[in-house]
Amino acid sequence: MYTAVILEDEIPALDLLEVLVSRHESFTISGTFTNPAEALEQLPELQPDIIFLDVEMPQMNGLELALRIREGSEQAHIVFTTGHTHYAVKAFDVQALDYIVKPVIPKAIERVYNRLARQQPSRSMPERAAAATPVPAPTVTGFGRLEVRNADHQLLQFPTRISEELFAYLLCHPNREADKWKLSELLWPDMDGERVLRNLHTAIYRVKRVMEAGGLPMRIKKTSEGYTLDTGEFVYDVMQYQQTGRLLTGERLDLEQLEKLFSLYRGPLFQGKPYVWKISLEENYRLIYEKLSIRLISEAISGGALQAAEDRFYACLLAEPQNEEFYRQLLQLFPAEDQNRRMQQMYSRLREEHT
Incomplete structure (x- = not known):
């Protein structure tokens, strides 16, 4: 399994790329960003295997950003995304793994995976061996206090009240699509338009970070109309009562x-x-x-x-x-x-x- 980060300043393009990458069985998304400065700050901690990077962003040119990423995340492979082909030569000047012309299609994600696998062919073997070793499991409880604890039983904190409420709502509606507009109305009843969707996207990212920090074997998947909490084989008290x-x-x-x-x-x-x-x-x-x-x-x-x-x-x-x-x-x-x-x-x- 390879971890991916997506940096794209346009929300529709970001959402599409997030859906396509998350649907690939060999990728898990550890972070999504619309702001290059925020991405640069978080990348040393996230340490992704691959970064999908938009070439054309108003705050910072993607090619310049790639050079700065190389300074702090040398192991990360970069895949450029853009609507124009004339950047291709410059893209490979910064040793990009691939170059995808928008609109992105599933076949392009599969091509990226094949190139990445050829460069890191043994990556999946240690993960399967590690999974076979029994380890203490993280826990989530919703009855009484809402608590998320990692395998060491340490209590994890949500960075904002909104992100905690969003996680609580998804816990109560597992494996079902939560409509993005309904979520926006619940969390920001006095806000509308593009701004509320940006807030929702940020809150989703923050929830994912807490889930990853706790080692929760669940994923938030982007759908065409919203988000789904995919619980896999993980169970918790509220789900069992359902x-x-x-x-x-x-x-x-x-x-x-x-x-x-x-x-x-x-x-x-x-x-x-x-x-x-x-x-x-x-x-x-x-x-x-x-x-x-x-x-x-x-x-x-x-x-x-x-x-x-x-x-x-x-x-x-x-x-x-x-x-x-x-x-x-x-x-x-x-x-x-x-x-x-x-x-x-x-x-x-x-x-x-x-x-």
């Missing part, structure tokens, strides 16, 4: 799966975040948690495992301390003559936990 329907309605309960779902819920969806769009989702997931909790508690009571039922109640009250249904169910668990004392004990236990 698949609970048959478990809760089926006559035959898979208690092991229900127990796992029960343990994943640590509080309301993105607790403390004022996202208007999450309100209905938050309530839906709360009801799912309530239903599966009551099913598990009922199973424990009917089986005579009263202590297990009480422990589950305690976990429920930690996650949803204001849920009245849990308290009603709790009263049914204790004998009438012992309710007051046992409720006092439960209250003391909860109070100690929260203080």
Whole structure:
């Protein structure tokens, strides 16, 4: 797998190139830029294998920029993109890997890959060997606090409030196209036109950077009308709750799966975040948690495992301390003559936990 960076000052051209490169199975995009100065600043950290570079940009000529890139990223191969062929000779003066005349087509991306593979033929072998070695996995949680942790369990921070909310929205709509105009309206309701699309593109880039820093095995793919969070085989708590329907309605309960779902819920969806769009989702997931909790508690009571039922109640009250249904169910668990004392004990236990 080769990492690619795209530098193109025109948003439509950038979007098209991003789609074509990301669709190629041997490329992953580590950064996209419309500003040459920002690209120069970030390239030493990104260390891409290949840079797709527009020749004609108002801030800085692409050929001049290529020379500056060579100073700090000597290992990176450069592919020029332009609408004019007369730059070709100058392009190869800076040892460019290839020269693509717009509009870019998939065949051109495949040609670039073949040239790159010939120069780095053994690149893919170490990656396959490394993948076979078990390593700790990164995690994402949406119930309770939104948290993204790398394999070392370090908490990662989003650079802006907007980028964090964008990531949260994509988590709630995995493997589905999120329309760019809907995203723009959600995140910047008072902005319109080309400016809002530029802001969205920047926010997407920032989210990708956090995902890459955390080693998350997910990708954000550009589509014709927006973006898709491709989760691959990676799963997280919110996604697992989206698949609970048959478990809760089926006559035959898979208690092991229900127990796992029960343990994943640590509080309301993105607790403390004022996202208007999450309100209905938050309530839906709360009801799912309530239903599966009551099913598990009922199973424990009917089986005579009263202590297990009480422990589950305690976990429920930690996650949803204001849920009245849990308290009603709790009263049914204790004998009438012992309710007051046992409720006092439960209250003391909860109070100690929260203080």
